[in-house]
Each structure stands twice: as structure tokens, then as C-alpha cells.
Amino acid sequence: MTDNRPVLELDDAVARGRALLVARLAIGLYLVELLLNLTRPKVFPDEPALTIFEFPGEELLSGALGGLGSLYDVPRAAFWGVLAGIAVGVVLQVIAARGPSEGRRATVLAWVTLAALLGSFSLFSLFFILKSPLIALACVPTSAFALWLMHRCQWFARLPVPMLLTAFGWGALVQFGLGRACTSLASGTIYGHLGKDMDSELGFQLSDIYRATDLALLHLSVVNQVAGAAGIVLLLMMFRHRVTDVVTGLVLGAATGLGYNFSESVLFIRLWGHVTGQFNGATDGFEYWIRQGAGLFGGQVVCGALLGAGIGLAARTRGRGQRVGIVAASLVAAVGAAVANETLAAWFSKLAHGHVAIGGTLDTLVVSPSLWLAPQVPFIVVVVLLLRSGLRERAAAARQAVTAEAAAGGVIAAREVPFLVDPALRLWTLVSTWRRHGRDAALALHRFQRAQLEVAGWLWQRARADEVPGPEEREGEELRAKALQLRTDIDRLVAS
Structure with missing residues (x-):
């Protein structure tokens, strides 16, 4: 160039x-x-x-x-x-x-x-x-x-x-x-x-x-x-x-x-x-x-x-x-x-x-x-x-993106990968959390899982768009910060 x-x-x-x-x-x-x-x-x-x-x-x-x-x-x-x-x-x-x-x-x-x-x-x-x-x-x-x-x-x-x-x-x-x-x-x-x-x-x-x-x-x-x-x-x-x-x-x-x-x-x-x-x-x-x-x-x-x-x-x-x-x-x-x-x-x-x-x-x-x-x-x-x-195609892309984020040590842990890529398992975890820890914990978990998927989706979009670091990179940082904050909220609600 x-x-x-x-x-x-x-x-x-x-x-x-x-x-x-x-x-x-x-x-x-x-x-x-x-x-x-x-x-x-x-x-x-x-x-x-x-x-x-x-x-x-x-x-x-x-x-x-x-x-x-x-x-x-x-x-x-x-x-x-x-x-x-x-x-x-x-x-x-x-x-x-x-x-x-x-x-x-x-x-x-x-x-x-x-x-x-x-x-x-x-x-x-x-x-x-x-x-x-x-x-x-x-x-x-x-x-x-x-x-x-x-x-x-x-x-x-x-x-x-x-x-x-x-x-x-x-x-x-x-x-x-x-x-x-x-x-x-x-x-x-x-x-x-x-x-x-x-x-x-x-x-x-x-x-x-x-x-x-x-x-x-x-x-x-x-x-x-x-x-x-x-x-x-x-x-x-x-x-x-x-x-x-x-x-x-x-x-x-x-x-x-x-x-x-x-x-x-x-x-x-x-x-x-x-x-x-x-x-x-x-x-x-x-x-x-x-x-x-x-x-x-x-x-x-x-x-x-x-x-x-x-x-x-x-x-x-x-x-x-x-x-x-x-x-x-x-x-x-x-x-x-x-x-x-x-x-x-x-x-x-x-x-x-x-x-x-x-x-x-x-x-x-x-x-x-x-x-x-x-x-x-x-x-x-x-x-x-x-x-x-x-x-x-998106389901296959979700598995790859979620696995890649977990391997990089980001906001997704390896044990969370199967639940994030399977809607049925995600629903099961929400129901189980509701029963054991109440409605607030289940809603917090739902928001956290959505935030994790947003991070993975951002990775996929950025890779396909082939963009250089710029506003989209800052967007990814904001999404990760949001997910980490939600993880903290879940830990607090489950522990209480």
C-alpha cells in the first residue's frame, strides 16, 4: 500500500x-x-x-x-x-x-x-x-x-x-x-x-x-x-x-x-x-x-x-x-x-x-x-x-469461535464450551441455577452466557471482515470487560 x-x-x-x-x-x-x-x-x-x-x-x-x-x-x-x-x-x-x-x-x-x-x-x-x-x-x-x-x-x-x-x-x-x-x-x-x-x-x-x-x-x-x-x-x-x-x-x-x-x-x-x-x-x-x-x-x-x-x-x-x-x-x-x-x-x-x-x-x-x-x-x-x-453454518462457526476463545484463556473457560454451543444444555443450566440459587442468579447467568457468546461472535465477525485494529478492537475489549463483570456478579449471587 x-x-x-x-x-x-x-x-x-x-x-x-x-x-x-x-x-x-x-x-x-x-x-x-x-x-x-x-x-x-x-x-x-x-x-x-x-x-x-x-x-x-x-x-x-x-x-x-x-x-x-x-x-x-x-x-x-x-x-x-x-x-x-x-x-x-x-x-x-x-x-x-x-x-x-x-x-x-x-x-x-x-x-x-x-x-x-x-x-x-x-x-x-x-x-x-x-x-x-x-x-x-x-x-x-x-x-x-x-x-x-x-x-x-x-x-x-x-x-x-x-x-x-x-x-x-x-x-x-x-x-x-x-x-x-x-x-x-x-x-x-x-x-x-x-x-x-x-x-x-x-x-x-x-x-x-x-x-x-x-x-x-x-x-x-x-x-x-x-x-x-x-x-x-x-x-x-x-x-x-x-x-x-x-x-x-x-x-x-x-x-x-x-x-x-x-x-x-x-x-x-x-x-x-x-x-x-x-x-x-x-x-x-x-x-x-x-x-x-x-x-x-x-x-x-x-x-x-x-x-x-x-x-x-x-x-x-x-x-x-x-x-x-x-x-x-x-x-x-x-x-x-x-x-x-x-x-x-x-x-x-x-x-x-x-x-x-x-x-x-x-x-x-x-x-x-x-x-x-x-x-x-x-x-x-x-x-x-x-x-x-x-x-x-453459524452453529459450526459458534463452536469454533467459542473453542478458540477458551483456548486463548479469555472470558470462556474450557468447561463452559459444551454448554455455550448447545442451546439445550444452556437452558438446562439456567433451570438448574434457578432451582438451586434463585431467579436473580439464573438471570445473571443468562446475561453472562449472552455476553460470552457476544465475545465469540465478535471474534468471528472480525476474522471474516479481515479488519485491522481500530474501533472494532475497542468493541471487543468492551465486550470482554462486560463479560468479566457479569462473571463477578454470578459468583457473588451464587456464594450468597
């Missing part, structure tokens, strides 16, 4: 540059959508330059389908907020280019630029969430429970909770907002091209509306998964020493999809259950049951898990061509899952409801959830198999 700067500092600069590249690509996508909308064929004589100011056919959609036009409607304040964020981001990048490329100033400018460029898209998401605060609050407990399960399922070398919350926030705010912002423009563009040769007296035909809706849904599915992939890549670059295996990406992607599902649930519970319920017979409770109950781990969670698993695997792959192929395959699979969820589920429902009473107990509890999940079954199976394979 010819540069005199530390390797870690140079890697940070590279990570910042790649993160800014991801943000610029997202902004570029939005500007392309904006340009296509500006240059679309005009259908109506007094049509505005941008269709988001007056959605073509919105009155027809609202009258015929009870407010479906609001599906792609966006607040104008959010639109101007995005443009302002882009302008601020450009100014910040010019300022950063005139200063040193390293140091605290460069780091702060990079992340503030990211916030300006991407954070403004969250205005679209906040618009829907704040418009239905009670629905949003109702979705919090189920989403929190799902996020807790994602954290617990890793059991070894777990991603930190702030990292999962960041992924959830990306999906709920940025991914959802970017998808809606782009699709609101694209839907207007699609209507412009479909309606350019229509008879002004007849207006839009029903077939045109269905075709435009199908194209808009396809566009939304693609943009959503691209935005989700961008968020996963950003997080993996920000926390690159945590990137270990397929499970890392899978859990991170699932958390991103769960965040998207949160905002989507707020929108659709209000739209399908409250606004259009008089036409389709749905209720708020039914939509909540489908999206936050029976289908909580389907839909966007599955799409995000597929994306994350592919990106996590690609991050550990050496060949550039292989990495591109893996990411492309995972993106195609995620888009396919999203499109299948949007189209096949409705088709299955139409076929089945001729034989099942709509709105009955059987339909609500069994038939409708099954039909909604049916197109996702192949993708769910793939995710489960990937998770199972990844957890098996």
Missing part, C-alpha cells in the same frame, strides 16, 4: 463514496421519472406540466372506485421538499469537494448530504402515517414483535438492535417514500401515453384504466425492490464489519421489508378498509388481520429477505462477476415475489370466492389469508431454506 493513511480510514472514505453513489443513483432515478412526466403526451387541454398537480383521470378513478386515485396521490409539500433536499445535497457536495477528503468534516458532510438527498423522501411516508395515527399505532405492536423475532433468530453474532431499527426505518420511510414518489409520476406518464389517441368524448375506457394500473403496479414493484436493495447496501457499507454471511443480509433485508410493510399497512388499511370498504366489503379489522396478522411475514418481508440474502452472499463473494450475478438474481426474485403478490393473489381470490361465502368466518380466518399467501409460498420456502442453511 502506497498511501500513508491507515487502511481503516481509507476504507471509510471508500464507503462514504459508495454511499453517496447509491444516493445519487436514487436521485437520478427520480429525476428521470420527473423528466418523463414532463415530456409525456398531454391528454387534456388544460393539463398541468406535472401530473402530480392534477392526476389525469383522478376524478374518474375516484368516482368509479371510491378513492382509488389516492393510491398514487402525493402531497405537494412533499414534492417541493424532495426538490429542496436535492438542492441542499448538491450544495453540500460542492462544499465537500472544496475541502479535505478525510477527517471528521468530510464524514459529517457526507452523512448530512445523504440525509438531505434521501431523507426528504420520507415526507411522502410521513404524510400517510400522520394522516392515520391510530392505524399506525395499532401496527406498532405487531411490527415490534416481528422485529424482536428477527433479532432472536440469529442467536449467534446478532446484528445490534440499532442496526435493525435503522433498516426498519429505511423501509418505512425512505423506501416507501421513494417508491410512491416515483410511481406517482410514472402513473401519470403511463396515462398520458395510453390516452394520447383516445376519443375526447369517450375519455378513458375501463380497459385502459386496468392496463395503466397493471403497469403502475409493475413499476412500483421494481422501484420498491431497487430502493430496498439500495438501503441494504448502504447499511452493509456503514456496518461492514458486521457482514458475515447470508443470515446477516437476510435478517437486514427482512427488517427493511418489515418497515415498508408498516407504512404500506397504514395506507391500505385506510384505503381498502375505510375508504373503499363500501364497494369491496372489506373492513379495517380484516385488512389489519391480513397485513399485520396472517401475512405479517409475507409480502415485502419475504421480498426484503430474498434481496438481503443475495446481497449478503455477494458481499462475501470474491469474483466481481459472481457478485453481480447473485445480486441480479436476488433482485429478479424479489420483484417476481412482489408482482406475484399483487396480481396472483387477486386472481386466486376471484376464482375461489365463487365457491366460498365472502366475509364469513371461514373466508376471513382461512380462505383469504391462504389465497394471499399462496403466490408467496415458493419464495417463503426459499427464504426458510436459506435461513436454515445459514444458521447451520
